[in-house]
Amino acid sequence: MARVLSGIQPSGSLHIGNYFGMMKQMIKLQNSSELFCFIVNYHAMTSLHDGDELKKNTIEAAIDFLALGLDPDKSIFWIQSDVPEVTELSWILSCHTSLGLLERSHSYKDKIARGLIPNTGLFIYPVLMAADILLYDANIVPVGKDQKQHIEITRDIAGSFNNTYGDIFVMPEGEISEETAVIPGIDGQKMSKSYGNTINIFDDEKTLKKKVMKIVTDSTPIEDPKDPDKCNLFSIYKFFAADSMLSDMKERYLKGGTGYGQVKNELLDLLIEYFKPYRENRKQFENDHGEVRAILKKGADKARSVASITLKRVKEAVGINY
16 A cells, blocks of 8 residues: 655645645545645744744644544644654755755745745755655655655655665655646635635635635626636636536636626635535534644654654664664
8 A cells, every 4th residue: 555645834724725736635545545644834934933823823724634534543644843753854864965956946946036035944945845755655745736846856865865875765756636736826826825815715705705706817798708728717616616517617608698707606605515514524623622632642653653763764874873
């Protein structure tokens, strides 16, 4: 059985891009794989410097995952910082990672170009991500297109380390779902908290309506045909509509006579209905943070039992254990 690993940042409220890009897939994989899934709060620290907010976001992200169907009895689910072995491995890997490899990171360059103040954590982010993956002997790491290079960097680091010390690390494979690789935001760019263009999974109905109505469209008149393949609104709609509804909407687009406002109202109804049962689940966990923390503690203990074996192997190889 393949060991699948993925994590999500608690840098803000989780949105439908997170859900369709990662969370839904992880929840599905728990039934067919050995799933390792975690909240990467160390990674969030590269851009989030408010301790209270990070604490809140971390527990909220865990609650969201559990509400959406992640089963801690079918997976290993934990908080990154609860497994200290990851930072120890990150340091060891950083001593075997060239500056040139990190300087070629597209993600780092993109974030700096968007005005994010550079810090060392942001620069060595790929090393910590490599530690996250290699520590648990993961075979498969589902990622979005924007994270593909980080998997390549992980493989470069692992390959270099293995060439020096022998077969210490499992070589992970990145897995990208083309269907859900990029989820558009309300402005047409990739949905991202840093762009401020998200539709959050558990927004209240008033907030949902406000965001849906802000989805950017062109100025094509109601009566004219519209191209669904070039419409940001349609691109979001297709994630929630059944096949028959999607075919009907595409036909209405091409025929003309349907306004974007009408489509937005239909999308809003679909959004509310889609996440309705998960909202009910969430209330249970919201009212019992003790249960959530117990689940995370149990998951961290399981994760550490795997991590400690890998780290022991690494430390023996580099000469730290003596």
